[in-house]
Amino acid sequence: MTNDMKNISLVIFCSNAFRSNAFLPSALVSALLLISASGCSKSEPAAPQPASVPAKAATISINPATAGSVSGVVSFKGAVPKMATLDMSADPGCPPKPQPSEAALVKNGKLANVFVYVKAGLPAGSFAIPAEPVVLTQHGCRYQPRVLGVMVGQQFKVTNTDTADHNIHNMPHGNPEWNESQMPTDPPIVKMFAKPEMQMILQCNQHPWMRAYLNIMTHPYYAVSAEDGTFQIANLPPGDYTIAAVHEKFGEQTIQVKVGAKEIAKAAFTFAPQ
Numbered sequence: 533m534t535n536d537m538k539n540i541s542l543v544i545f546c547s548n549a550f551r552s553n554a555f556l557p558s559a560l561v562s563a564l565l566l567i568s569a570s571g572c573s574k575s576e577p578a579a580p581q582p583a584s585v586p587a588k589a590a591t592i593s594i595n596p597a598t599a600g601s602v603s604g605v606v607s608f609k610g611a612v613p614k615m616a617t618l619d620m621s622a623d624p625g626c627p628p629k630p631q632p633s634e635a636a637l638v639k640n641g642k643l644a645n646v647f648v649y650v651k652a653g654l655p656a657g658s659f660a661i662p663a664e665p666v667v668l669t670q671h672g673c674r675y676q677p678r679v680l681g682v683m684v685g686q687q688f689k690v691t692n693t694d695t696a697d698h699n700i701h702n703m704p705h706g707n708p709e710w711n712e713s714q715m716p717t718d719p720p721i722v723k724m725f726a727k728p729e730m731q732m733i734l735q736c737n738q739h740p741w742m743r744a745y746l747n748i749m750t751h752p753y754y755a756v757s758a759e760d761g762t763f764q765i766a767n768l769p770p771g772d773y774t775i776a777a778v779h780e781k782f783g784e785q786t787i788q789v790k791v792g793a794k795e796i797a798k799a800a801f802t803f804a805p806q
């Protein structure tokens with residue numbers, strides 16, 4: 533029996549979790565099933581774990597000769613919410629002076645930390661999963677970055693560069709929940725997600741002000757607005773798209789854009805106090 537045949541037989545006995553998931557493209561499901569199968573039978577020799585789902589799982593190739601992009605800025609109009617001050621001084625491993633909250637970062641009328649993504653319009657199929665992990669760092673007793681995205685099946689790595697102990701705890705709506713402490717000398721915590729999910733909250737049980745928002749995507753077409761409100765979503769096949777922008781306090785907005793071949797389509801969002 534070849535290794536592939538063994539994996540297939542293991543899938544039949546071991547894994548039901550991914551088969552019925554309508555969100556997942558079939559090729560990606562196959563890759564996830566193989567990963568799942570390799571760890572579910574003690575009688576089988578341990579297969580080497582791939583660093584990520586191999587690129588061959590992708591069924592959609594983007595033609596660089598026609599790919600376009602969406603570029604824009606997120607503005608904020610109205611009274612800027614007052615930033616709370618965070619007192620971290622109870623933990624000697626955290627900054628001793630009061631720190632500003634990051635819940636609403638407005639500068640010169642532009643809003644940062646808005647997750648902008650393609651909500652509809654992409655061709656059916658699966659997209660290549662980056663081999664590099666998405667990294668969330670605990671630094672200065674904050675999550676850096678506060679808002680981020682990762683693809684289904686991509687590695688998500690959590691590191692601790694502080695002298696403080698942290699405890700990362702996710703609040704999922706469909707993926708498994710975990711709650712793990714991480715000492716300063718501990719190796720990175722590495723996770724992978726099987727289901728798409730928006731705005732999954734990550735928090736620290738040691739430091740209640742620590743919070744991050746993780747968006748688990750089936751495609752790579754997303755960005756987070758920078759301090760000046762700008763964002764860019766590149767390498768898009770030409771088409772008509774619904775672009776959404778979501779902020780932890782100010783909700784979600786959508787707009788329609790048309791991306792022509794080699795074109796940079798403009799997109800603008802304006803949020804206001806709620």
Ligand SMILES: [Cu+2]
Pocket residue numbers: 673697698699736737738739742
């Ligand atoms: Cu912490």
